[in-house]
Amino acid sequence: MDELEVIRVRDEVLQAMYWMHSEAISTMPTAKELSQFLAVPDTVLVPFLERFVEDGLLEGESTSFYWLSPDGMEAGKRTFADEMADLTRPTHGECDADCWCHDSPEAAADCLHERTGKAHST
Amino acid sequence: MKEPEKPIPPDPPGAQILPKNFLRPCLLLLLREHPAHGYDLLERLRPLGFNRDDPGRLYRALRALEKDKLVRSVWEKSSAGPDRRMYELTRAGMEELHESVMSLKATGEILDLFISRYTEFVALRPTKKKSPANHD
Numbered sequence: 001m002d003e004l005e006v007i008r009v010r011d012e013v014l015q016a017m018y019w020m021h022s023e024a025i026s027t028m029p030t031a032k033e034l035s036q037f038l039a040v041p042d043t044v045l046v047p048f049l050e051r052f053v054e055d056g057l058l059e060g061e062s063t064s065f066y067w068l069s070p071d072g073m074e075a076g077k078r079t080f081a082d083e084m085a086d087l088t089r090p091t092h093g094e095c096d097a098d099c100w101c102h103d104s105p106e107a108a109a110d111c112l113h114e115r116t117g118k119a120h121s122t
Numbered sequence: 123m124k125e126p127e128k129p130i131p132p133d134p135p136g137a138q139i140l141p142k143n144f145l146r147p148c149l150l151l152l153l154r155e156h157p158a159h160g161y162d163l164l165e166r167l168r169p170l171g172f173n174r175d176d177p178g179r180l181y182r183a184l185r186a187l188e189k190d191k192l193v194r195s196v197w198e199k200s201s202a203g204p205d206r207r208m209y210e211l212t213r214a215g216m217e218e219l220h221e222s223v224m225s226l227k228a229t230g231e232i233l234d235l236f237i238s239r240y241t242e243f244v245a246l247r248p249t250k251k252k253s254p255a256n257h258d
Contacts, residue, residue, distance in 0.1 A: 016181060019181055019207065021204055022200075022207070023159060023160040023161045023177070023206060024161060025161070036176075036178055037181065038178065038182075039178065073204070077197075080207070
């Protein structure tokens with residue numbers, strides 16, 4: 001098994017399983033459900049799932065059902081956030097360094113408030 | 123996971139015919155209405171002709187939209203369960219939605235003409251509501 005491929009698949013699987021779990025779609029998917037979810041054949045996916053069980057990221061029940069271990073849960077959430085990090089920064093508004101929201105804590109709070117409805121421009 | 127994806131099976135007879143890649147503008151529209159979680163989007167896609175049986179398709183579509191910078195997501199803290207991703211539209215997403223709508227509008231006008239010419243010699247009964255088919 002190519003280790004670079006293992007890392008890539010691991011991130012994809014953990015992120016997908018975290019999303020399924022957090023959206024209450026499935027906390028304990030089967031290999032078939034996961035393969036449909038990720039649009040890859042289950043024969044390709046199962047060896048990776050077993051590897052992630054060995055690595056302590058997943059827990060499983062005789063190659064039927066899989067669920068995230070506490071480490072897997074943490075990794076799934078973290079890698080999901082890391083992958084999209086450039087899209088979610090900066091924290092309030094898509095503003096420049098001289099944006100009015102840096103003028104005071106109140107202005108920063110207003111910016112955050114506005115961001116929930118609409119982004120402001122500088 | 124290098125094997126090619128399985129081809130999407132043809133629509134069953136009598137299924138609704140929706141434009142190719144219709145899921146994409148639908149998601150942009152739903153997020154234009156308001157930011158939402160995945161589960162909420164799954165529910166709100168139903169009246170637009172998508173069933174709830176394929177959450178993976180929604181997940182992959184959201185990921186693609188996010189990678190294309192049309193959508194962004196942030197964690198929303200939950201006291202009752204795991205944190206969830208909240209999706210919202212970006213300005214680029216708003217612009218792509220508008221372009222898609224103009225294109226769909228032009229398609230709609232052609233379809234209206236097509237149906238109107240057909241109804242010159244066949245009267246059509248009102249369409250019965252069908253259960254949503256699986257489309258993209």
